[in-house]
Amino acid sequence: MAWQWFHRLGSPRWFYEKTQAWLPWLTAITLVLLVVGSIWGLAFAPADAKQGNSYRIIYIHVPAAFLALAGYYIMAISGAIGLIWKMKLPYMVMKSAAPIGAALTFVSLVTGSIWGKPTWGTWWEWDARITSMLILFFLYLGIMALQQAFHSRDTGDKASAILALVGTVNIPIIYKSVDWWYTLHQPATIKFVGESSIHPSMLYPLLIMVIAFYCFYALALLLYTRAEILRRESRTQWVNELVARQAGSVNHDIPVKGGSAV
């Protein structure tokens, strides 16, 4: 009995219909948290003693970096579930997670670079964390490229799942190596970076933004997966009925509205 939900996960239709009800709630929560967190971070959190106002970028940079990394693991785990239990849905989740993760990695790179200009005086610094993020971005690009290279979608799914798993073994090693490499080359002049103890009044908005980004990630993943489900199940009865209903409701709406107006 306890495993019933897991077996249901094998059914894209069940997932599509179930998540329909979550979407409005998740959208509302995400938007509220994003707005509250941003305004709090931008306007109400105190300025940093050393970095002034430029540190306010932390409220988007750190959550984006969190999700970039967590997103990779979400992608790899869904790929592994697909490989092990031979289910369709996890592959759709994996395929959807790749562009979202790549976009968030890109965001964390760009915001880090913009933050670096007033802090370090350069747009690009070969800092350990930035470098690791860049390599993570390359891993995402490789997985997306591999997925699209195959004619057969099934093969593309499985191949990119294997690559994602190989990546998960490598990511901790890459992070440790880059960290070690950075301590070797670290220029003494730029050591101060933001490690000053962070005040609680700065921490609360950060916490809100992290939760907001997690909610956002869930929302984007749901939307991408649902679109993917429709594309892949386009030959099935239930998708055909769904399309007919949606297209029909659009067609019926017009005369009814026109009639009431007259």
Added chain:
Amino acid sequence: MTEVTVPGSAGGSATTFSMFWATLRRDLLLAIRNRAEMVNPLVFFLIAITMIPLGVSPETKTLAAIAPGLIWVMALLATLLSLDGLFRSDFEDGSLEQMLISPQPLYFTVLAKVMVHWLVTGLPLTLMSPLLGVMLALPSGGYGPLCITLLLGTASMSLIGAVGAALTVALRKGGLLLSLIVMPLYVPVLIFGASAVHNAVLGSVINSQIAVLGAFLALAIVLAPLAAAGALRVSSDG
């Protein structure tokens, strides 16, 4: 490794090892017969290194400072370029399918093929590297460490690269994609290999870096053929 004939050992393992040796011998023979292909990565290595003084500066001091990293990066690229052929010919003539359906564990077949790949690319690259070190004015303390790190590093790179080669084996234009997916995975090996040579030139002890490279190799021997075997099963039918 001659315990194959030990009477007490199970028959299964004996056939596994004989299969391993047979694959090793066959691939080595094929590689020696196609000598031209074997030489290409080495020529690439040589030409690419020649470009550096032309593009950067022929000054001894400049070259000596960047020599360890450059030789390492070029060795990495040469390995990368040679990977495409690792499973390609077997895929095209159908012998890969025979390997997939054979009762012998695919792990050892892959391991044998990777070993041959390393013997015909990684090992020659390593043996050639002192020559290139001379061309780039590598300081005298760097030659021994360069050879040791390349010996360990190219083996890891052949193993990791085998996963990428297996994933892209069925793609007609897989070469560039292969580089794209494998190169990020080479980062740790490159970091430790190049910095070990660099530190040796500066006169510090590099035992720990070599130990780390050895650990990478051990990990790669255990995991990479498994992943490559899985990848071959998946990608060869699509």
Added chain:
Amino acid sequence: MNFQFDSFASFIAMNGHGPFVWAAYGITFAVLAYLLASPLLQRRRFVREQARQQRIANRNPD
């Protein structure tokens, strides 16, 4: 918890860090908006395309 700036103008300027902060937030929210809009547009295009094919199929029922 107070508003940290004297005026709205100084809030925009952020002591000279304004362009950096606002550019970072702008780019981030543009990407986030794209990540939500893209699957919704994909879905709409899919429904429109499938509906068109259904109409064609209904017109030629064989």
